[in-house]
Amino acid sequence: MRVSGVVLIVLVFGHLFVNLLVGEGVHAIDFGFVGGKWADPFWQWWDILMLWLALIHGGNGMRTVVNDYTKPGTVQRILKGAILLAVVALIVLGTLVVFTFDPCPVGSPADLLPSFCAA
Template sequence: MAAPIVESPRSGRISPQYRRSGGSRGNFEMFAWLFMRLSGVVLVVLIFVHLYMNLIDGEGIEGVDFGFVAGKWADPLWQVWDLVMLWLAMLHGTNGVRVIINDYAEKDSTRFWLKNVLYVSTVVIIVLGTLVIFTFDPCPVVNGVPHVADYCPAP
């Protein structure tokens, strides 16, 4: 009795004009794979310290408000901490979605546009998040009137 022949997955499903062109992509995929592993480990540490400091060491979820964030971001350590967490989370997630797009988008043009939308949205979110972290002013002056809260220094 001869063993049955198992055809490769998708062998008859994808039309030849939609098959991906071969070619080496160099070491990019290896570096992307390594980045996912390393950034995942760093993100676990960043996120658990973030959750501990915000929820357990503080007053719990009721204590997280505008004043809490203002006080936290007054310290450059927490600005850099949140910035690294933002950047790593966005790049880690973008790389994961890129892999999913590569796996499931069959047409080259579909892959191209999905990845372009992904990359543009990633850049926009990283830029806006970075601007928010570093330009955040908890004690703004609006129309010459300082909006002073209890956490702002006296004018």
């Protein structure tokens, strides 16, 4: 938890710095900004690492809360199972979104594509 917390601080503040302070700031964030960012494998892995660490860190914290405030038994197992299911589902879905994101899908009408896509 301590190591993931420190790494998350670096990842989150780096994310905020690039998205909010560099260039035009928050006004530049749109579909094209995200598409351009995720075209670079460095930013894909940055966001994946941030996603995985945040979900694992948060899920482990929630597991600790469940351990602290419930008695061992069926309720505790159900709550821990629900946390595990949510964390795994969000990790899988988030990873799929980052690695399968295509801002320029083949066969789309040119007027619907972002300006950086080749027509």
